[in-house]
Amino acid sequence: xxxxxxxxxxxxxxxxxxxxxxxxxxxxxxxxxxxxxxxxxxxxxxxxxxxxxxxxxxxxxxxxxxxxxxxxxxxxxxxxxxxxxxxxxxxxxxxxxxxxxxxxxxxxxxxxxxxxxxxxxxxxxxxxxxxxxxxxxxxxxxxxxxxxxxxxxxxxxxxxxxxxxxxxxxxxxxxxxxxxxxxxxxxxxxxxxxxxxxxxxxxxxxxxxxxxxxxxxxxxxxxxxxxxxxxxxxxxxxxxxxxxxxxxxxxxxxxxxxxxxxxxxxxxxxxxxxxxxxxxxxxxxxxxxxxxxxxxxxxxxxxxxxxxxxxxxxxxxxxxxxxxxxxxxxxxxxxx
Amino acid sequence: xxxxxxxxxxxxxxxxxxxxxxxxxxxxxxxxxxxxxxxxxxxxxxxxxxxxxxxxxxxxxxxxxxxxxxxxxxxxxxxxxxxxxxxxxxxxxxxxxxxxxxxxxxxxxxxxxxxxxxxxxxxxxxxxxxxxxx
Numbered sequence: 001x002x003x004x005x006x007x008x009x010x011x012x013x014x015x016x017x018x019x020x021x022x023x024x025x026x027x028x029x030x031x032x033x034x035x036x037x038x039x040x041x042x043x044x045x046x047x048x049x050x051x052x053x054x055x056x057x058x059x060x061x062x063x064x065x066x067x068x069x070x071x072x073x074x075x076x077x078x079x080x081x082x083x084x085x086x087x088x089x090x091x092x093x094x095x096x097x098x099x100x101x102x103x104x105x106x107x108x109x110x111x112x113x114x115x116x117x118x119x120x121x122x123x124x125x126x127x128x129x130x131x132x133x134x135x136x137x138x139x140x141x142x143x144x145x146x147x148x149x150x151x152x153x154x155x156x157x158x159x160x161x162x163x164x165x166x167x168x169x170x171x172x173x174x175x176x177x178x179x180x181x182x183x184x185x186x187x188x189x190x191x192x193x194x195x196x197x198x199x200x201x202x203x204x205x206x207x208x209x210x211x212x213x214x215x216x217x218x219x220x221x222x223x224x225x226x227x228x229x230x231x232x233x234x235x236x237x238x239x240x241x242x243x244x245x246x247x248x249x250x251x252x253x254x255x256x257x258x259x260x261x262x263x264x265x266x267x268x269x270x271x272x273x274x275x276x277x278x279x280x281x282x283x284x285x286x287x288x289x290x291x292x293x294x295x296x297x298x299x300x301x302x303x304x305x306x307x308x309x310x311x312x313x314x315x316x317x318x319x320x321x322x323x324x325x326x327x328x329x330x331x332x333x334x335x336x
Numbered sequence: 337x338x339x340x341x342x343x344x345x346x347x348x349x350x351x352x353x354x355x356x357x358x359x360x361x362x363x364x365x366x367x368x369x370x371x372x373x374x375x376x377x378x379x380x381x382x383x384x385x386x387x388x389x390x391x392x393x394x395x396x397x398x399x400x401x402x403x404x405x406x407x408x409x410x411x412x413x414x415x416x417x418x419x420x421x422x423x424x425x426x427x428x429x430x431x432x433x434x435x436x437x438x439x440x441x442x443x444x445x446x447x448x449x450x451x452x453x454x455x456x457x458x459x460x461x462x463x464x465x466x467x468x469x470x
Contacts, residue, residue: 138433142403145430146358149451153364160367229405233359301359304381330405 017119026117027054029105040120043099045091062088062096077105077113086123098127143191147183150232151176161293171293178203178239182232194231195334196224196275200260203238207251207258216251221262223334224273230330233297233305240294241277241321249319250282257281264333271308271324273331279318287314298323306330348375350466353393355379355386355410356401356428364453365399365428372459383408383416390417397424397446397465402436414443424465428453
């Protein structure tokens with residue numbers, strides 16, 4: 001190769017390394033003399049114009065990764081394999097980064113490595129993305145397990161409050177579908193919670209098809225934000241209210257209507273949020289002879305998760321349910 | 337939030353405090369614990385509520401969720417509780433990942449149950465938790 005061709009090749013290599021953001025390094029394994037490119041020193045946060053010795057480099061490697069690095073290098077050289085190692089570096093300015101080092105050694109006939117050279121690459125972004133992904137998978141696993149535990153509970157309660165297998169299957173299917181709808185809503189909101197209006201609106205949506213004088217559903221109140229767990233339990237509670245209204249109450253007959261409104265009083269009061277469910281136009285109301293799962297979720301469930309008070313009033317002209325809650329991280333007034 | 341169940345303890349095999357921020361999971365554990373002959377003396381949904389109920393009721397064992405509403409979790413609550421009362425903590429968690437289990441193990445748990453729960457295993461663990469207790 002002519003000198004000109006060699007220079008061209010070197011220039012192409014330089015351009016390729018810069019485009020790939022790769023630094024280069026070489027080390028004499030007998031004297032530990034290290035040479036590094038400017039980009040390599042930049043990966044380690046070392047001043048580009050200052051030479052970096054092997055001891056300087058060792059001092060920058062995260063203490064927890066030093067042994068792993070040495071073991072990997074030793075194993076690669078013993079097997080005459082290419083070297084590939086990822087480790088953390090504490091840069092002189094205090095920032096921690098991940099560096100990938102790839103390289104290859106030259107050996108004497110007896111197998112002793114005498115010189116090694118290779119490339120370095122800052123892989124911090126990739127490592128952070130992997131960490132985020134691991135976190136998301138762990139979070140997903142946790143939520144799936146919790147959801148399965150909730151489904152177990154729904155099955156158990158439904159079994160205890162239904163008289164026959166058909167009724168059991170119908171009620172359980174409806175409850176699992178309601179849970180799935182709550183999850184759909186939370187997924188749309190990146191599992192950061194939901195607005196009270198969204199939870200109630202979706203539960204009543206099948207009955208909110210009429211408008212004007214025939215309108216059956218009225219939902220309204222100030223913006224109240226729920227955390228994911230509260231959105232799920234309130235969704236289940238409103239599912240039970242809707243199911244009862246559709247079976248026995250205002251939504252069981254044409255012309256019946258449900259109004260769900262809420263107010264937020266003085267935020268200094270102990271329970272400023274009041275939600276009122278009012279049924280009108282339905283058949284005459286008879287107080288139930290036994291407490292069902294719906295009543296249990298409304299009273300004990302909401303008390304457990306949110307505190308507060310729930311009163312159910314079986315007025316003959318229509319069922320009324322009032323709930324009062326404190327403001328907390330679980331249920332708060334949404335900002336503008 | 338905390339709930340005191342007010343159930344009598346005359347015939348129970350032992351008294352259990354159930355801590356989980358999700359009511360439906362508390363209910364599942366309560367129904368099965370009671371089906372196995374144990375009494376639920378109280379429930380709680382926060383670490384602070386768990387500590388308060390544990391000190392008040394001195395349960396024989398605690399079914400403790402790890403993730404709870406608020407700054408402190410179930411492990412923080414268990415460490416606090418075990419400073420003042422003699423009880424056995426059974427962790428009930430949806431996280432089977434290494435870091436969570438490692439952190440639980442630092443607290444020397446009596447047992448760890450992973451959600452969803454096998455009711456028969458819950459019964460066996462509760463029975464074991466009562467061994468050696470008055």
